[in-house]
Amino acid sequence: MQKSKLQFKIKNYFFAVSVIFALLLIAVPVFAAEIYFKTDSTTVRPGDPLEVLVSLNTEKEDINAVEGTVLFPDDILKLENINEANSILTFWPEKPRVYDGNKIKFAGITPGGYQEKTGLLFSITFQAKKEGAGIIEIKDSRVLLNDGQGTPTDVKTPNFQFSIFKEAPISKSQILVSKEDKDQPEEFKPEIAQSPEMFEGKYFLVFATQDKGSGIDHYEVCEGSKKKCVIAESPYLLQNQELNQEIFVKAVDKSGNERVVTIPAQKPLPWYKNYFVIAILIIGLIIAGAILRKILWQRFIKSR
Amino acid sequence: MKSIIVTVFLILLALLSGSVYASIQEASTSLICGDGICSGSETCSTCPADCGTCPPSGGGGGGEAYIPPAPETKVIFSGRAYPKSTVTLLKDAQIAATTIAGVDANFQMSISGLSAGNYIFALYSEDKDGRRSSLLTFPVSVTAGATTNVSGIFIAPTIDVDKSEVKRGDNIAIFGQSAPQADIVISVSSEEEYFAKTISDRDGIYLHNVDTTILDYGVHYTKSKASIGNLLISSYGQVISFKVGTITVLKEIKPEISKGDLNNDNRVNLVDFSIAAFWYKRTISAEFKLKEAERLNGDGKVDLVDFSIMAYYWTG
Numbered sequence: 001m002q003k004s005k006l007q008f009k010i011k012n013y014f015f016a017v018s019v020i021f022a023l024l025l026i027a028v029p030v031f032a033a034e035i036y037f038k039t040d041s042t043t044v045r046p047g048d049p050l051e052v053l054v055s056l057n058t059e060k061e062d063i064n065a066v067e068g069t070v071l072f073p074d075d076i077l078k079l080e081n082i083n084e085a086n087s088i089l090t091f092w093p094e095k096p097r098v099y100d101g102n103k104i105k106f107a108g109i110t111p112g113g114y115q116e117k118t119g120l121l122f123s124i125t126f127q128a129k130k131e132g133a134g135i136i137e138i139k140d141s142r143v144l145l146n147d148g149q150g151t152p153t154d155v156k157t158p159n160f161q162f163s164i165f166k167e168a169p170i171s172k173s174q175i176l177v178s179k180e181d182k183d184q185p186e187e188f189k190p191e192i193a194q195s196p197e198m199f200e201g202k203y204f205l206v207f208a209t210q211d212k213g214s215g216i217d218h219y220e221v222c223e224g225s226k227k228k229c230v231i232a233e234s235p236y237l238l239q240n241q242e243l244n245q246e247i248f249v250k251a252v253d254k255s256g257n258e259r260v261v262t263i264p265a266q267k268p269l270p271w272y273k274n275y276f277v278i279a280i281l282i283i284g285l286i287i288a289g290a291i292l293r294k295i296l297w298q299r300f301i302k303s304r
Numbered sequence: 305m306k307s308i309i310v311t312v313f314l315i316l317l318a319l320l321s322g323s324v325y326a327s328i329q330e331a332s333t334s335l336i337c338g339d340g341i342c343s344g345s346e347t348c349s350t351c352p353a354d355c356g357t358c359p360p361s362g363g364g365g366g367g368e369a370y371i372p373p374a375p376e377t378k379v380i381f382s383g384r385a386y387p388k389s390t391v392t393l394l395k396d397a398q399i400a401a402t403t404i405a406g407v408d409a410n411f412q413m414s415i416s417g418l419s420a421g422n423y424i425f426a427l428y429s430e431d432k433d434g435r436r437s438s439l440l441t442f443p444v445s446v447t448a449g450a451t452t453n454v455s456g457i458f459i460a461p462t463i464d465v466d467k468s469e470v471k472r473g474d475n476i477a478i479f480g481q482s483a484p485q486a487d488i489v490i491s492v493s494s495e496e497e498y499f500a501k502t503i504s505d506r507d508g509i510y511l512h513n514v515d516t517t518i519l520d521y522g523v524h525y526t527k528s529k530a531s532i533g534n535l536l537i538s539s540y541g542q543v544i545s546f547k548v549g550t551i552t553v554l555k556e557i558k559p560e561i562s563k564g565d566l567n568n569d570n571r572v573n574l575v576d577f578s579i580a581a582f583w584y585k586r587t588i589s590a591e592f593k594l595k596e597a598e599r600l601n602g603d604g605k606v607d608l609v610d611f612s613i614m615a616y617y618w619t620g
Binding site (some may be wrong): 094113116120142169187211 | 395419428566575578595610
């Protein structure tokens, strides 16, 4: 009886081990893209900056779209800055911005795809408020393949653990003196467009550029004169739908460097409707009239 | 006195003609300082962004020290496309330069005036029939004052088929363009992937007839890649589909509706992105719903998937 029990046990063990081996043999390595955090130090002192790079490892997949939400503990970290300079994402349906005090949502694309291990998405600079420990995590992430169908791929999002205490070594990000950015934002070509599906078919302006040093801070659009500028986002509904004036688009980076691009009037006024031309004509006529009057007066005097 | 009148008249005439000429010029040209092209009235003093900085004026003997210009920050791209094809270079997804490849399919193009930093460059070409290649991207870290060479580029072949549906057992022609005398590998995906080899002619044209007896009924996908002397190998190009069925239907020559092109200009660029971004996470209008169904993924909303489709078909 005992012998049969032993045989049964051995059989069961053999079966279990066989199944495990079979599974190991069948198992195919699963590649998953990874959105991860990169930083110089995981420990900082209260009051110190903590710079975290949100990066993408595509794991040999060809990726062209990424989105997610970064969650951080706002009781011990204060958000100082979000920077998209040098990002692999060239266009943002949703630029990384803070919501509800402790969430940073983002969605961006890289046309043509990207296939590397260290693709910077954006960087976040925090300031450590007080002593404590916490994690920064990513939720609701999606990484899509560059296959023309937007197929999602598996994505890993490891948490970033950090601690803040008075005795922490001075962080590198505090030692590093930030390099001065003297370069203008990149060259760009704004375009005037029209679509029946938006702005009731009115003309609008689209523009986008990058700044490799400090990142783009904002854009300004000036219609007609460089003195009449408004802070704008693309797409921008043009006020002057006649398109008969120059448009200036100014890209300003976070260091205050500017690049201004001029779009000539698409439908310039004919010369007889141009105030400048009319003013010259009037001044000319006045001068000519005055000279003529003087000549006639002199002739009149001579004749007397 | 007459001479004064004549002089004033001439000055006025000059001012007027200048103003009218400027108006006409504005209407007929679209010069933009900052477009990367030094043209028209742009000079190094009026538009250094396009024409570069002005060289130091020589002579004079003022005793000023000559400061040599800072070395240019430049990236040079070279490789092979298709004979006499247009090659387009995108810098961070916007068109930065175009060139025409030689009869041997070789091309070279450069871009300067860059800042130090990370750029995503991308290249594509159009074959003799206007078919576009897939985008080939190059993340490049640019160093200030240095010239970076990106060489050995080999743009993937274009591909097309002569039938949208083929009767099982009949042949289907798979063709396209690559570099001259290149070894072309054609892949046809079925339950089993089927490979065929051919060689492009001196114009880079290739054609291969596939006997569909070996394929099951249903939709199949095909793509191609090229190699020269086993040293220069392209990636696989665009994937296209055809159906194996019970009848043969020739592929229509009419231009296909291109995915991602929301303003019907046969390009996918910032304008299309902006239109899609306008509807991002909003309830889309009935009018836009039709376009979304036709040119994006057709799920009745604009989200990341639609932008991914757009990014795949991007032309700049």
